[in-house]
Amino acid sequence: MKQTVVLYPGGGIGHVLPMLEVAKVFLRHGYDVTMVLLEPPFKSSGSDALAVERLVASNPSVSFHVLPPLPAPDFASFGKHPFLLVLQLLKQYNERLEGFLRSIPRQRLHSLVVDMFCVDAIDVCAKLGVPVYTFFASGVSVLSVLTQLPTVLAGRETGLKELGDTPLDFLGVPPMPASHLIKELTEHPEDEICKAMMNRWKRNTETMGVLVNSFESLESRAAQALRDPLCVPGKVLPPIYCVGPLVGEGAKEGAERHECLAWLDAQPEQSVVFLCFGSKGTFSAEQLKEIAVGLENSGQRFMWVVRAPPSTTEGLKKYFEQRPEPDLNALFPEGFMERTKDSGFIVTSWAPQVDVLHHPATGAFVTHCGWNSALEGITAGVPMLCWPQYAEQKMNKVFMTAEMGVAVELEGYNSDFVKAEELEAKVRLVMESEEGRQLRARSAARKKEAEAALAEGGSSHEAFVQFLSDAENLGQN
Structure with missing residues (x-):
C-alpha cells in the first residue's frame, strides 16, 4: 500500500x-502526494489565482484538495x-485541515509537510499523532x-530599526x-507583528x-551553523535536510x-x-523612467518584464488584486519604445522566467532576489x-553577493531608488568587464554544483533519502 x-x-x-517541486521528489520516491490549497479570502481574478489553476492543470500526478473557504474577513475594520x-486566517483553517487529515486512513498517512507560514498545523498533527515536517522555501x-x-x-529594550546599517553577527553567514x-522583525520586540513573526x-x-530548498555546497557554512x-x-534543533535546488522546469x-x-x-549568445x-x-512611474534611461544608455540588449505602478489600495487586498496592463507610452521617456525597438523587448505581466534564463542569448539577470528567482538564476x-x-x-x-559570489548589487535599493547611471554602470560591468567575466565563471561553476547535488x-539526493529513512525510523518508535 502506497503511503500518502x-x-x-x-x-x-x-x-x-x-x-x-517537493511533491515531484516524493512522487519519484514512490509516494502518493496530496497538496492542500486555500482559496484567497475573497474572489479574485488575480494572476496568482490563474497561475495556481495552471499548475493544478499541468500536474495530474499530484492530488489537490481545496479546503472549504472561510468567510471573507472584514479588511477595512x-x-x-x-x-x-493572514496568520489569523491560517490558524482558523486548522479545523478544516484536521477534518481532511482524518479522512485519510492513519496507516496510509506518512506525514504532513508544512510551509514556513503554516506552522500552526503542528498542533493538528500533535492531536492526531501524525509526523510533521517543515519545508523552508x-x-x-x-x-x-x-x-x-x-x-x-x-x-534588547529597543527594536533593531535604531541600529540602521550596523552589521549583526550570526553563526554561518556574512x-x-x-x-x-x-x-517587521526590526520593530520593537514587544510589538505585535514582531512577536508574531x-x-x-x-x-x-x-x-x-x-x-x-538549497544545496549543501551553496550554503555550507549556514548548514553547519544550524547543526x-x-x-x-x-x-536542540531538528535535522536540517538541504534537498534543493527545487525549481520549476521550462515549457x-x-x-x-x-x-x-x-x-x-x-539575439547573439x-x-x-x-x-x-x-x-x-x-515600481513608481519615476523609477520605471529611470530604468528605461539606464537601459538605453547602457547600449545592451534587454528584455524587461514591466508591471503597472502600485495601486493606491491599502492592506492585504492589494496582494490579491489583478493589476491593469501598464500604459507603456505614458510610463517611458518619449521615443524610448521607438529608439529601442531593435535592441529591447518589453513583456507586460508574465514571462516564462525559467525558459528565458536558460536561453543561450540571456547574459545577465536583474532580480528582486526572491529565493525562487535566485535559485533559477543559479541553476541557469x-x-x-x-x-x-x-x-x-x-x-x-x-548572501548572493558576499557568500555565493554570483551577483553584484545595484546601489540605491536600500533607499528605494536606483539611478539610471548606477543601472547603466552595473549592467556594463557585468556584460563587458573583467569583473563581469569572473562573475560569469563563478555562476557557471555554481550551476555545475547544483546539477551535481541533484544527481543520484x-x-x-542523499539528504532526501536520509530524510525518508529518518522519518521511517521515527514512525517505528
Whole structure:
C-alpha cells in the first residue's frame, strides 16, 4: 500500500511553486502526494489565482484538495498589519485541515509537510499523532539568521530599526546589516507583528525536521551553523535536510512558446540583460523612467518584464488584486519604445522566467532576489544584479553577493531608488568587464554544483533519502 504525503503550502504562488517541486521528489520516491490549497479570502481574478489553476492543470500526478473557504474577513475594520490577518486566517483553517487529515486512513498517512507560514498545523498533527515536517522555501542562510534572531532580540529594550546599517553577527553567514532583516522583525520586540513573526520562525524548527530548498555546497557554512549546538543555546534543533535546488522546469516539448523566446532566438549568445521582479514587484512611474534611461544608455540588449505602478489600495487586498496592463507610452521617456525597438523587448505581466534564463542569448539577470528567482538564476548559471525590495530579499542579496559570489548589487535599493547611471554602470560591468567575466565563471561553476547535488548520489539526493529513512525510523518508535 502506497503511503500518502500531504503538503500544505498555505500562501500564494511563491509558496505553492516550490512545494510542487517537493511533491515531484516524493512522487519519484514512490509516494502518493496530496497538496492542500486555500482559496484567497475573497474572489479574485488575480494572476496568482490563474497561475495556481495552471499548475493544478499541468500536474495530474499530484492530488489537490481545496479546503472549504472561510468567510471573507472584514479588511477595512481589521486595523492591524495585514500579515497578522493572514496568520489569523491560517490558524482558523486548522479545523478544516484536521477534518481532511482524518479522512485519510492513519496507516496510509506518512506525514504532513508544512510551509514556513503554516506552522500552526503542528498542533493538528500533535492531536492526531501524525509526523510533521517543515519545508523552508527560502535558503539555509535565511533560516540560520531567523533561528538565531530570538537570542539577539531577547536582551534588547529597543527594536533593531535604531541600529540602521550596523552589521549583526550570526553563526554561518556574512555580517548582516540590521536594516536588511525582514522589516517587521526590526520593530520593537514587544510589538505585535514582531512577536508574531518571531513565533513563526521559532515554530519552524519545532517540527521533526526541516527540508530546505538549497544545496549543501551553496550554503555550507549556514548548514553547519544550524547543526552546531551553539546555534540556539539550550535548544536542540531538528535535522536540517538541504534537498534543493527545487525549481520549476521550462515549457515542455511541443508546448506553445511565449513570443519573447522567439525574439531571444534572434539575439547573439549571452547578449541580453533580463529584468524581472517577481509576481509582487512594482515600481513608481519615476523609477520605471529611470530604468528605461539606464537601459538605453547602457547600449545592451534587454528584455524587461514591466508591471503597472502600485495601486493606491491599502492592506492585504492589494496582494490579491489583478493589476491593469501598464500604459507603456505614458510610463517611458518619449521615443524610448521607438529608439529601442531593435535592441529591447518589453513583456507586460508574465514571462516564462525559467525558459528565458536558460536561453543561450540571456547574459545577465536583474532580480528582486526572491529565493525562487535566485535559485533559477543559479541553476541557469546566469550572473545576477540584485535589486531587493521586501520580505527576506535584502538578506538574500547579502548572501548572493558576499557568500555565493554570483551577483553584484545595484546601489540605491536600500533607499528605494536606483539611478539610471548606477543601472547603466552595473549592467556594463557585468556584460563587458573583467569583473563581469569572473562573475560569469563563478555562476557557471555554481550551476555545475547544483546539477551535481541533484544527481543520484549527490548531496541533495542523499539528504532526501536520509530524510525518508529518518522519518521511517521515527514512525517505528
